[in-house]
Amino acid sequence: MNPIQILLASSVIAGPLGTLAAEPLTRVRNEVHIPDIPGYLTLKGDFHTHTVFSDGLVWPSVRSEEAWREGLDVIAITDHIEYQPHKNDIPTAHERSYEIARPVGDELDVMVIKGSEVTRSMPPGHLNAVFLTNSTDLDVSTWQDSLAAAHEQGAFIFWNHPGWTPQLKDGKVTWYPEHTALVEQGLLNGIEVVNGRQYVPEAHRWALEKNLTMLSNSDIHAPLNLDYRVRAGDPRPMTLVFARERTPDAVKEALFNHRTAVYSGELLVGKEEFLRPIFEKSLEFSHRQITLRGDKRLYIQVRNNSDIDYELEGNGDLPMMHFPWWLTLPAQRTVLLEVRRRAETAEGRHTLEIPYKVTNLLIAPDTPMPANLAFEVAFEP
Numbered sequence: 001m002n003p004i005q006i007l008l009a010s011s012v013i014a015g016p017l018g019t020l021a022a023e024p025l026t027r028v029r030n031e032v033h034i035p036d037i038p039g040y041l042t043l044k045g046d047f048h049t050h051t052v053f054s055d056g057l058v059w060p061s062v063r064s065e066e067a068w069r070e071g072l073d074v075i076a077i078t079d080h081i082e083y084q085p086h087k088n089d090i091p092t093a094h095e096r097s098y099e100i101a102r103p104v105g106d107e108l109d110v111m112v113i114k115g116s117e118v119t120r121s122m123p124p125g126h127l128n129a130v131f132l133t134n135s136t137d138l139d140v141s142t143w144q145d146s147l148a149a150a151h152e153q154g155a156f157i158f159w160n161h162p163g164w165t166p167q168l169k170d171g172k173v174t175w176y177p178e179h180t181a182l183v184e185q186g187l188l189n190g191i192e193v194v195n196g197r198q199y200v201p202e203a204h205r206w207a208l209e210k211n212l213t214m215l216s217n218s219d220i221h222a223p224l225n226l227d228y229r230v231r232a233g234d235p236r237p238m239t240l241v242f243a244r245e246r247t248p249d250a251v252k253e254a255l256f257n258h259r260t261a262v263y264s265g266e267l268l269v270g271k272e273e274f275l276r277p278i279f280e281k282s283l284e285f286s287h288r289q290i291t292l293r294g295d296k297r298l299y300i301q302v303r304n305n306s307d308i309d310y311e312l313e314g315n316g317d318l319p320m321m322h323f324p325w326w327l328t329l330p331a332q333r334t335v336l337l338e339v340r341r342r343a344e345t346a347e348g349r350h351t352l353e354i355p356y357k358v359t360n361l362l363i364a365p366d367t368p369m370p371a372n373l374a375f376e377v378a379f380e381p
């Protein structure tokens, strides 16, 4: 054998009855590391995906394996009800994309949820219904009847991509009386704060004001890796679901009870009650008790065990101690936080909180989450 033949031979694994080609390295799951919060698992979901059964470009089972590779726990297949551009090649069959994707999800332990996209002009625009039992029931003439059919099945319904340019009114993201009516009837439970790579601050504000569940979904049509470079640290947008257990029922319960957050790019958006424990549980400190002698600097090592880079900015004065105004805590890295006594500080012991805000964690539009880092500090000569 020449060296190349030896190399090829060593890439197959000998089994008792023959050989099995080594799994190519592409079939690897990239786990997403975001900590659980007290009382709940932090599940990663995408509740808006398309296949060839509407205007998507992939076979449904591919969606299940993509989700597995990308570390997701749950996806919904949500082909359009009204928009079937491939129907000359693939007949309209509203149940089929789920029926094909689901068994592969079962094999890979990815939850696959049945959904549909009700695709209407504005208002009300496009709405996804997920946790359906029958999609065909939604194929009726009016959107009112379509959503009522979804609601009858116990579906969770949300407004898709409210910032989508073709459906803006005079260039503006607009809430219509029809949306108010839907909320009042229990037919609108959530809203996409992120769709694809677009964060919509108005949707974020409405979610808070109207108590709608926040979602962040890919709305993927192409093979995922044509639009996202997952292995290069560019995951698809995800809805973080704070669920009591890893089951479809628990996911549904969490969605109806607004226990979600939006994770997209380096942005994490959600209520403070969810974002704060994620941030705090991500971090480990080499010291929480420090002694500052004279004007000597001291390094505190801060480890970020999550996959989210945290961008910290000073958020007020700390009269006794110098601290870095800007501090990036990169994902899966340890950084040095340098502190030093201020010249005027007297000797003694204090509990000090370094005042920061995390600029990429938003608890409301334009409102970063404040996050003070507390230390027991002894000032000595």
Ligand SMILES: [Zn+2]
Residues within 6 Å of the ligand: 117, 119, 126, 160, 161
């Ligand atoms: Zn749509």
Ligand SMILES: [Zn+2]
Residues within 6 Å of the ligand: 048, 050, 117, 160, 219
């Ligand atoms: Zn869509």
